[in-house]
Amino acid sequence: MRCPFCGFMETQVKDSRPIEEGVSIRRRRVCLNCQSRFTTTERIQLCELSVVKKEGRRELFSREKLARSIYTAVRKRPVSPEQLERVINALQHRLETMGESEITSQNIGEMVMEVLNNLDPIAYIRFASVYKEFKEAQDFQEFIGIHLDASLNKDTKKTMKEKQKYPTLFSPDDKMTPENKKKPNLMES
Numbered sequence: 062m063r064c065p066f067c068g069f070m071e072t073q074v075k076d077s078r079p080i081e082e083g084v085s086i087r088r089r090r091v092c093l094n095c096q097s098r099f100t101t102t103e104r105i106q107l108c109e110l111s112v113v114k115k116e117g118r119r120e121l122f123s124r125e126k127l128a129r130s131i132y133t134a135v136r137k138r139p140v141s142p143e144q145l146e147r148v149i150n151a152l153q154h155r156l157e158t159m160g161e162s163e164i165t166s167q168n169i170g171e172m173v174m175e176v177l178n179n180l181d182p183i184a185y186i187r188f189a190s191v192y193k194e195f196k197e198a199q200d201f202q203e204f205i206g207i208h209l210d211a212s213l214n215k216d217t218k219k220t221m222k223e224k225q226k227y228p229t230l231f232s233p234d235d236k237m238t239p240e241n242k243k244k245p246n247l248m249e250s
């Protein structure tokens with residue numbers, strides 16, 4: 062491992078310990094030339110995963126890119142760095158153990174949305190706005206409409222009660238499903 066400070070090729074490992082429940086190993090190293098200390102992380106890579114982009118281009122899966130898009134979505138939201146690490150690790154693990162050698166960026170996007178949906182609603186909408194390329198305010202409006210509808214339709218005790226109380230509010234006819242989300246807006250119907 063090349064020293065990041067002086068470029069010397071020989072370092073000595075001072076300490077190794079498993080982190081993230083044994084998924085990776087952190088090593089403290091010291092440069093044998095300039096004595097600088099730095100840390101490396103060794104991580105299992107089960108297979109080289111290619112990501113197929115929308116325009117058909119392929120690139121190697123990058124944990125950094127995945128992490129960056131998630132960090133951007135959760136900026137200033139009440140999500141701890143530990144939670145984020147766990148989520149990103151889980152996503153990476155899921156991607157690497159799928160047994161596939163390639164995956165579409167769209168599939169990854171869906172997985173991230175699923176995770177963010179459970180983590181933080183604002184981060185979820187932010188990520189969706191980038192991933193689904195929202196162009197105008199109406200796109201947000203529609204998406205939030207669908208999102209709220211989906212969460213209302215979760216058959217929790219609370220919504221069951223709500224359903225009994227306001228049956229018309231939950232009538233399936235008014236439901237915004239992915240099929241009719243293209244409807245320009247509610248004013249026209």
Ligand SMILES: [Zn+2]
Pocket residue numbers: 064065066067068069092093094095096097
């Ligand atoms: Zn050095």
